[in-house]
Amino acid sequence: MINFRLDRFLTLYLFRHITKKQTSADDKRIPILMYHSISDEKEKSHPYYHVNTSPAVFDAHMSYLHEKNYSVINLQDLKKSFDARDSTKCVVLTFDDGFYDFFTNAFSILKKYNFSATVFLPTGFIHNERLSFKGKECMTWNEVRHVQSKGINFGSHTVTHLQLNNLSTKEIENEIKLSKNKIEDETGIMVESFSYPYAFPENKEFGITLRTLLKKCGYTNGVTTKIGTANNGDDTFFQPRLPVNTADDILFFEAKLQGSYDWLNKPQIFIKRFK
Numbered sequence: 001m002i003n004f005r006l007d008r009f010l011t012l013y014l015f016r017h018i019t020k021k022q023t024s025a026d027d028k029r030i031p032i033l034m035y036h037s038i039s040d041e042k043e044k045s046h047p048y049y050h051v052n053t054s055p056a057v058f059d060a061h062m063s064y065l066h067e068k069n070y071s072v073i074n075l076q077d078l079k080k081s082f083d084a085r086d087s088t089k090c091v092v093l094t095f096d097d098g099f100y101d102f103f104t105n106a107f108s109i110l111k112k113y114n115f116s117a118t119v120f121l122p123t124g125f126i127h128n129e130r131l132s133f134k135g136k137e138c139m140t141w142n143e144v145r146h147v148q149s150k151g152i153n154f155g156s157h158t159v160t161h162l163q164l165n166n167l168s169t170k171e172i173e174n175e176i177k178l179s180k181n182k183i184e185d186e187t188g189i190m191v192e193s194f195s196y197p198y199a200f201p202e203n204k205e206f207g208i209t210l211r212t213l214l215k216k217c218g219y220t221n222g223v224t225t226k227i228g229t230a231n232n233g234d235d236t237f238f239q240p241r242l243p244v245n246t247a248d249d250i251l252f253f254e255a256k257l258q259g260s261y262d263w264l265n266k267p268q269i270f271i272k273r274f275k
């Protein structure tokens with residue numbers, strides 16, 4: 001009973017039936033999927049909190065997108081895709097934390113379907129030698145450069161992966177500026193995307209400060225852990241994503257892509273306020 005998924009139950013048996021189907025290009029929604037580790041490692045917590053996706057499940061997800069003719073686009077092209085006002089089904093693939101298993105497990109599966117993705121690096125844990133973050137090995141700069149030469153994009157996930165809203169403005173600026181500079185120095189490619197670590201604080205003032213800093217440092221877009229599919233009205237710097245892991249069987253995965261998981265955004269805000 002401990003693993004009962006109330007969110008899955010409500011998504012599949014209630015919200016899937018009442019989610020408004022997209023009727024025009026104006027209400028186009030684009031799912032931005034949030035993966036972390038692609039590995040078979042088991043996790044002890046409730047499946048809602050899991051961050052591992054087994055390679056077999058990940059392959060099944062990519063195969064589904066391929067079969068259903070989803071067009072995998074990059075974060076930078078999101079706005080263009082909304083403005084195109086066509087009915088192409090688009091999806092964005094993102095990976096947080098820069099784990100080594102992106103290189104060993106995810107990359108070959110992405111290549112099989114000719115899909116691109118954006119990987120967000122906490123640069124303090126990416127080195128020439130292998131370092132670990134949260135007990136898991138991270139990619140090295142050589143591996144970053146290798147997959148980048150094959151079409152993978154990189155964004156910043158700060159330097160030290162701290163809760164930014166606990167830091168001073170100067171410290172936040174350093175986290176977002178130094179990580180961007182480091183990735184650009186190591187890859188020679190401009191970094192435009194930022195991924196906010198941990199839960200995104202529902203604090204207007206903090207959002208304004210962070211947006212100003214991101215713009216100042218040259219970012220053009222960003223993603224968060226706020227749950228939902230993205231639409232044209234979202235703040236480009238703090239776009240919602242859909243968390244995905246091994247527990248996402250195809251039925252649940254499909255419901256998430258179709259926007260039937262978006263309802264969870266409101267309870268998520270509510271819980272954050274009371275924590």
Ligand SMILES: [Zn+2]
Nearest residue numbers: 096097197198
């Ligand atoms: Zn992270």
